[in-house]
Amino acid sequence: MxxxxxxxxxxxVTLQTKIRxxxxxxxxxxxxxxxxxxxxxxxxxxYAEENEAGKTQTTIKHKTNETFLLRNGxxxxxxxxxxxxxxxxxxxxxxxxxxxxxxxKKIQHQWDEKKKEGKLILRYALHMQxxxxxxxxxxxxxxxxx
Numbered sequence: 001m002x003x004x005x006x007x008x009x010x011x012x013v014t015l016q017t018k019i020r021x022x023x024x025x026x027x028x029x030x031x032x033x034x035x036x037x038x039x040x041x042x043x044x045x046x047y048a049e050e051n052e053a054g055k056t057q058t059t060i061k062h063k064t065n066e067t068f069l070l071r072n073g074x075x076x077x078x079x080x081x082x083x084x085x086x087x088x089x090x091x092x093x094x095x096x097x098x099x100x101x102x103x104x105k106k107i108q109h110q111w112d113e114k115k116k117e118g119k120l121i122l123r124y125a126l127h128m129q130x131x132x133x134x135x136x137x138x139x140x141x142x143x144x145x146x
Contacts, residue, residue, distance in 0.1 A: 007037060007038060008035050008036070008037040009035065009036045009037065009144050009145075010033065010034075010035055010144070010145040011033070011034055011035060011036045011045070011047075011142040011143060011144055011145060012031070012032075012033055012142065012143050012145055013030075013031070013032050013033065013034050013045065013047045013140065013141070013142045014029065014030070014031050014139075014140075014141040014142075015029065015030040015031075015032070015047075015049075015138070015139075015140050016028070016029045016030075016138070016139045016141075017029075017136065017137070017138050017139075018136070018137045018139075019134045019135070019136055020134050020135040020136075020137075021134035021135075030049060032047045032048060032049060032050075033047065033048075033145070034046045034047025034048065034058075034142075035047075036118075036142055036144070041063065042061055042062065042063045043060075043061070043062040043063070043109065043118075043120075044059065044060070044061055044062075045058075045059070045060040045062075045120070045140065045142060046058065046059050046060075049071075049075075051074070053074040053075065053093060053094060054073060054074030055073050055074060056071050056072065056073035056074050056075045057071070057072050057073050058070070058071050059071075060120070060140065062107075062109055062120055065082065065083040065107055066080070066081065066082050066083070066107070067080075067081040067107055067120065067122060068080050068081070069081070069089075074093070074094075075091070075092070075093050076090075076091075076092040076093075077089065077090065077091045077092070077100075078090055079091075079100055079102060081102060081104040081107060081122050081124060082104055083104050083106075083107050084103075084104065084105070085103070085104060086101055086102070086103045087101070087102055087104070088100065088101050089101075089102070091128070098128050098129055099128070099129055100126065100127070100128055101126075101127040101128075102124040102125065102126050102127070103124060103125045103127075104122065104123070104124045105123045105124060105125070106121060106122065106123035106124075107120075107121070107122055108120070108121040109121075115143070116143060116144035117141065117142065117143035117144070118141070118142050118143075119139060119140070119141045119142075120139070120140045120142075121137065121138070121139050121140075122136075122137070122138045122140075123135070123136070123137045123138075124136050
């Protein structure tokens with residue numbers, strides 16, 4: 001392998017989102033397929049999400065204490081998660097564009113070389129247009145496909 005080759009692996013991705021608002025909790029889960037690669041020590045996960053609005057391509061760039069989420073397609077979103085910091089971003093759909101602010105409480109990444117699977121956990125408070133819809137926990141599990 002040369003320095004110019006990027007080690008790109010096909011992965012099965014399970015995205016689970018828990019939203020807590022007061023005493024109520026909603027949980028969403030999506031299973032899809034994508035790729036995992038590293039550029040230097042930065043982890044990149046890419047996968048497609050599809051729903052009634054259409055197809056959205058998602059890219060996650062993770063490095064220690066910082067994760068960047070980028071969505072393009074039916075939904076457009078840019079959000080930076082930086083541990084213990086409030087960061088601004090945006091969410092855009094057919095209904096318009098909303099300003100986002102997140103305060104990230106936890107970023108945790110683990111990789112099991114034997115099982116060839118990893119997990120990225122983001123826990124954050126989300127503010128949309130000034131309101132606080134809830135406390136979010138997003139768990140992105142991924143496993144290499146043979």
